Amino acid sequence: MQRIENYINGEFCAPDSGEYLDNVEPATGAVYSQIPESNDQDLSRAVAAAKQAFPTWSSTSIEDRSRLLMKIADAVEAASDELAKAEAIDNGKPVTFAKAVDSYRASANIRFFANACTQFASESHGMGNLAVNYTLRDPIGVVGTISPWNFPLYLFTWKIAPALAAGNTVVAKPSEVTPMTAYLFSKICADAGLPKGVLNILHGSGGNIGQQIVEHQDIKAISFTGGTATGKKLAATAAPMFKKLSLELGGKNPTLVFADCDFDNTVKEVVRAAFSNQGQICLCGSRIYIERSIYDKFKQAFIKQVKQLTIGDPLEKTTQHGALVSKPHMEKVLSYIELAKQEGGKLLTGGNRFTVSGRCEQGFFVEPTVFENLPLDCRTNQEEIFGPVCTLQPFDNDDEALTLANGTDYGLATSVWTNDLKRAHRLSKQLHFGIVWINSWLLRDLRTPFGGVKASGVGREGGFEAMKFFTEPKNVCVKY
Numbered sequence: 001m002q003r004i005e006n007y008i009n010g011e012f013c014a015p016d017s018g019e020y021l022d023n024v025e026p027a028t029g030a031v032y033s034q035i036p037e038s039n040d041q042d043l044s045r046a047v048a049a050a051k052q053a054f055p056t057w058s059s060t061s062i063e064d065r066s067r068l069l070m071k072i073a074d075a076v077e078a079a080s081d082e083l084a085k086a087e088a089i090d091n092g093k094p095v096t097f098a099k100a101v102d103s104y105r106a107s108a109n110i111r112f113f114a115n116a117c118t119q120f121a122s123e124s125h126g127m128g129n130l131a132v133n134y135t136l137r138d139p140i141g142v143v144g145t146i147s148p149w150n151f152p153l154y155l156f157t158w159k160i161a162p163a164l165a166a167g168n169t170v171v172a173k174p175s176e177v178t179p180m181t182a183y184l185f186s187k188i189c190a191d192a193g194l195p196k197g198v199l200n201i202l203h204g205s206g207g208n209i210g211q212q213i214v215e216h217q218d219i220k221a222i223s224f225t226g227g228t229a230t231g232k233k234l235a236a237t238a239a240p241m242f243k244k245l246s247l248e249l250g251g252k253n254p255t256l257v258f259a260d261c262d263f264d265n266t267v268k269e270v271v272r273a274a275f276s277n278q279g280q281i282c283l284c285g286s287r288i289y290i291e292r293s294i295y296d297k298f299k300q301a302f303i304k305q306v307k308q309l310t311i312g313d314p315l316e317k318t319t320q321h322g323a324l325v326s327k328p329h330m331e332k333v334l335s336y337i338e339l340a341k342q343e344g345g346k347l348l349t350g351g352n353r354f355t356v357s358g359r360c361e362q363g364f365f366v367e368p369t370v371f372e373n374l375p376l377d378c379r380t381n382q383e384e385i386f387g388p389v390c391t392l393q394p395f396d397n398d399d400e401a402l403t404l405a406n407g408t409d410y411g412l413a414t415s416v417w418t419n420d421l422k423r424a425h426r427l428s429k430q431l432h433f434g435i436v437w438i439n440s441w442l443l444r445d446l447r448t449p450f451g452g453v454k455a456s457g458v459g460r461e462g463g464f465e466a467m468k469f470f471t472e473p474k475n476v477c478v479k480y
């Protein structure tokens with residue numbers, strides 16, 4: 001059976017412990033590879049390598065850093081079919097989706113920051129005839145990145161690329177649930193000639209090696225994407241050590257559909273927003289609020305399209321809805337479906353585990369599921385399910401829509417579907433989220449600030465926000 005290896009100081013190695021975790025293919029339920037369970041010895045070696053690599057990498061010219069990142073981006077793009085297939089096997093997502101979204105974004109992320117570092121500049125503040133201040137932005141040193149399983153290589157590269165572009169060296173931990181593309185990526189980096197120690201990849205479980213990365217005194221900043229409960233734990237460890245911290249956490253995102261929307265396109269896009277990646281995107285719109293005058297018409301059209309989603313083997317090109325990432329996650333999602341029923345929800349479609357015959361008979365498939373008749377304050381509408389489950393609810397006016405949308409602890413993203421420009425702008429101002437999409441969803445410009453408010457996180461990624469996070473500003477004041 002294939003054994004994934006750590007990537008430390010430019011070398012591929014077994015974990016110090018000799019221990020491995022099983023890696024399961026969610027579409028079949030079968031173990032198909034093994035993951036190193038890294039420990040403090042592996043971490044010490046990774047941090048030492050990153051520390052040693054830092055002086056040279058941080059003083060490598062921006063042009064050379066950019067050129068090397070471009071080379072890696074090109075290699076990732078050239079491997080996009082292979083990476084998409086690996087992602088589909090490891091995560092359960094449809095291979096066509098993995099190619100269009102995951103593989104695409106992995107190379108786009110790296111290319112974007114290879115360019116961004118050539119454009120990144122800092123401010124100066126003149127004090128008339130008295131003095132001038134200018135800001136130096138130096139790389140921080142050794143930084144840690146910790147990423148989740150839903151967009152494995154997409155989010156892994158979204159952190160590593162700006163960290164490296166800014167001149168840091170990195171100790172990175174992908175999710176132990178989906179480690180394969182990070183492993184393939186380490187091979188790509190080695191082949192592209194990334195100097196040893198600049199990027200080190202440690203595999204293993206979050207509570208062990210993830211926690212140790214956060215605790216390590218020589219790792220000066222942590223960029224984390226994952227669940228809100230994990231983020232809280234991480235902040236409790238990192239804050240007393242005064243570490244720089246970026247937290248991209250969960251969401252419970254509302255979709256607001258107004259009667260004046262472009263109906264057909266809105267139905268199609270709201271289905272996509274709810275069920276892409278089997279609903280396992282932090283940005284998925286799982287609370288769908290519809291203006292009462294079109295509620296029944298929208299509900300019918302929406303359910304019709306949801307029922308048409310093709311559930312199947314993620315490796316089949318026609319599959320639109322694949323497996324959930326793991327058995328425990330599937331069980332969690334199914335338990336939320338039971339909870340929604342207990343809370344009085346009316347099931348409109350779905351609600352069950354789904355069996356795909358053939359090689360995927362034991363896979364972790366759950367039908368796209370839609371409920372109505374659930375109030376805002378019930379757990380189904382307050383807690384992140386992170387699966388293919390959404391709720392529909394009518395509203396009567398803009399104020400009610402706003403109250404419903406803002407009515408959870410989360411504040412990651414929302415989408416608003418209307419042709420009334422004044423309303424769209426007014427609501428955008430009043431919606432308490434990091435991201436507002438008008439007549440769109442997951443339309444991404446990588447220059448924009450990305451992140452959430454409230455329990456959805458602290459800080460922003462993307463564009464110069466990420467370059468700022470991965471550098472330390474220093475003001476120099478020069479008196480004339």
Ligand SMILES: NC(=O)c1ccc[n+]([C@@H]2O[C@H](COP(=O)([O-])OP(=O)(O)OC[C@H]3O[C@@H](n4cnc5c(N)ncnc54)[C@H](O)[C@@H]3O)[C@@H](O)[C@H]2O)c1
Binds near residue numbers: 151210
């Ligand atoms: N805001 C965003 O951009 C965004 C993007 C994707 C996913 N998410 C969120 O991620 C969650 C799903 O991903 P998940 O289940 O992999 O999240 P998770 O929090 O369980 O794990 C995320 C990562 O943290 C590691 N980890 C776990 N415990 C740790 C600890 N004590 N110390 C350090 N690291 C630890 C895991 O091994 C994994 O690599 C959802 O809540 C989703 O909303 C947020």
Ligand SMILES: O=C/C=C/C=C(\O)C(=O)O
Binds near residue numbers: 151158280281444
């Ligand atoms: O599931 C979370 C998705 C995160 C997406 C991004 O970070 C992005 O699009 O840059």
